[in-house]
Amino acid sequence: MIPSSELRSSLEFPYLASRRPACCPLAISWWWRVSAGAFRPAYVVLQSALHSTCTRPGCRVIVVACFSRRIPAGVRGLAKRAALNLHPSRLPGYRGPAPLFWQLRAGLRFAGVSLHHLTDELDGGGLVSQCMVSMPEGAGARELDTLVSAAGSTLLMDAIARNEFECSPQVGEPSQQGWPGAADWRVPCEWQVQRAFNFMRGTDDWGSVFSLVASGRQVPARKAVSYRLGRAETGVMREVDAGLEVGFADGWLTVI
Secondary structure, X not given: OOOHHHHXXXXXXXXXXXXXXXXXXXXXXHHOOOEOOEOOOHHHHHHHHHHHHHOOOXXXXXXXXXXXXOOOHHHHXXXXXXXXXXXXXXXXXXXOOOHXXXXXXXXXXXXXXXXXXXXXXXOOOOEEXXXXXXXXXXXXXXXXXXXXXXXXXHHHHHHHHHOOOOOEOOOOOOOXXXXXXXXXXXXXXXXXXXXXXXXXXXXXXXXXXXXXXXXXXXXXXXXXXXXXXXXXOOOOEEEXXXXXXXXXXXXXXXXX
8 A cells, every 4th residue: 555645756647638628627637747837739748748758667557537539559558557547427338528518418417437447449448446426506517527537536546545456347338429519509498407407507618509499499598597496388488687588397497
């Protein structure tokens, strides 16, 4: 066992590669070395810095997170103990580049986090550990990223402290989704209103426009403001002080 107080000083951590800075909040940002204080594109990190860093004798673990490209076997093999990925779903469900989006769209209230070995199959490697994270009502994307990343860092720190990197097979029916398309931003008014609210709040920083769909109509919306439960007329839309109020299966959603 390695005392947690000694981890930062005794281990040579490689880069934590990510598609976007929001995937790496302060909970795990100390693993990411930067050039002139700025994030560099992940492919540059992997091609230049990883090779120079991981060939040092002290490199034991390579970790990537939210990185949507395959890591070549030659890079994975540089790690003396393990090459790992932190993936924000409970694998084998929701494989792919945007798992939080799809979990929110499905109306889930808990997101999974998996620490698994990197292989040639994206998100298909053996599991080291997993956990579940509650997604607070109305949480935005940055808050969700922070919660999921903090949970992932705990899984990683525990594995490193124990110096054990199990490789258990993924159990269950796999599912995989790609990047969202235009149709995936449509919000049917037949949904429960809380599902629509959480989905829109959790993904509104993507910069896409939502389409509220009812009776063949599609009304654009940028953001969900609030909701209230109660009897509603599905698909009915009416102006209110805060924006546009839309009837869902079990309540009213206010959007702008």
